[in-house]
Every structure is written in C-alpha cells, then in structure tokens.
Amino acid sequence: MILEHADGDPILVLDEDQIWALLERGRFGRLIVVLGQRADVFPINYATAPDRSLIFRTAPGTKLAKLAINEDVLFETDQISEDTAWSVTVRGTAQWLQSSAEIEEAEQLQLRPWVPTYKDNYVRVIPSEVSGRHFQFGPHPERELGEGTGGG
Numbered sequence: 001m002i003l004e005h006a007d008g009d010p011i012l013v014l015d016e017d018q019i020w021a022l023l024e025r026g027r028f029g030r031l032i033v034v035l036g037q038r039a040d041v042f043p044i045n046y047a048t049a050p051d052r053s054l055i056f057r058t059a060p061g062t063k064l065a066k067l068a069i070n071e072d073v074l075f076e077t078d079q080i081s082e083d084t085a086w087s088v089t090v091r092g093t094a095q096w097l098q099s100s101a102e103i104e105e106a107e108q109l110q111l112r113p114w115v116p117t118y119k120d121n122y123v124r125v126i127p128s129e130v131s132g133r134h135f136q137f138g139p140h141p142e143r144e145l146g147e148g149t150g151g152g
Contacts (some may be wrong), residue, residue: 003086003134014132020089022079022132024048026088029077031056031125033066034096040066046075047109052091053126055106057119062122065095067094075125088132097122 005012014022019025024029037128046056054075058064073094079102097103107123114117 001019003084005134005136009132010136011025012118012134012136014086014088014134017132018134019130019132020048020052021075022055022086022088023090026077026079031063032074032076033063033070034072035066035070045111046077047111049105049109049124053124054092055109055111055124057111057113058121058123059117059119060121064096064123067123069094071095073125077115081138085137086129086132087135091129092125092127092129095124095126097124 003012003018026046028043028045030046033040033042038061039063044056044058046054049055055074071094073092075090075092076087086112097106103122106124
C-alpha cells in the first residue's frame with residue numbers, strides 16, 4: 001500500500017479505508033483496558049473480521065476478567081521502517097464470544113496464539129472510532145530566524 005503525502009507534509013491523517021487496509025496487514029498490537037484508576041496494556045495478536053471488527057484469543061485470567069467488568073477498550077498497532085511509520089488506534093467495545101456460531105466464525109480467521117498455550121476464548125472488538133497517521137521520516141526542518149529570535 002502506497003500512501004501519498006500531499007504537499008510534502010510528513011504527517012498524513014489516514015481515512016477509514018486506509019486504516020483498515022493497514023489493520024488487515026498487521027497481526028500484533030496492544031490492548032488497553034482501564035479498571036478504576038488503573039490502565040493495563042496487553043500485547044496481543046489479532047485478526048480482522050469481514051465486518052471490520054478485530055478478533056483475538058486469550059486464556060482465562062486478568063485480561064478476560066477485566067473485560068468482563070469494563071468492556072470499553074483501546075487497541076493500538078503500528079509499524080516502523082527505515083523511512084516511514086504508521087500508527088492506528090481503535091476505540092471500541094470488547095465482546096467475549098460465547099455462541100458456537102460466533103466461535104466458529106472466529107476460527108475461520110485461522111488466528112493462532114503466539115506461544116503454544118491454550119487460548120480458547122475469543123474476543124471481538126467492535127470499533128466505535130478509528131484513527132491513524134502515516135509518517136514520512138526526513139531531516140529536521142530548520143527554523144527561519146527573524147528579528148527578535150536571536151537570529152539577526
């Protein structure tokens with residue numbers, strides 16, 4: 001995917017289609033869950049579903065327990081190369097998949113755990129807001145110095 005920056009601007013605000021194209025190529029990100037005054041960040045691998053939601057697998061534990069109490073989540077993924085970078089954020093609601101039909105649909109995505117452990121719980125993140133930026137690296141711009149700025 002080639003992202004065109006207008007007028008040499010090093011920062012490109014991505015539209016929804018560009019964001020989902022990047023999410024579909026990605027596989028790893030961070031899930032942020034807030035409970036009370038405490039925010040926790042969980043690294044996850046994920047897949048995108050055809051309905052533009054995110055699916056991840058998890059074992060019973062802290063992440064699943066926190067999602068049962070507060071289903072509002074934030075997800076972030078990014079990629080950095082030698083001359084560009086991008087970052088995408090998804091704000092949404094986490095839904096623990098319970099029905100056989102939902103689980104079967106999630107299994108069609110062929111999402112596998114990072115490590116050989118049992119992660120039999122599927123969670124869908126239903127987006128309410130997506131945002132993203134693409135960055136073009138380059139030299140730091142020089143400031144034009146004028147009167148009163150010490151430059152002459």
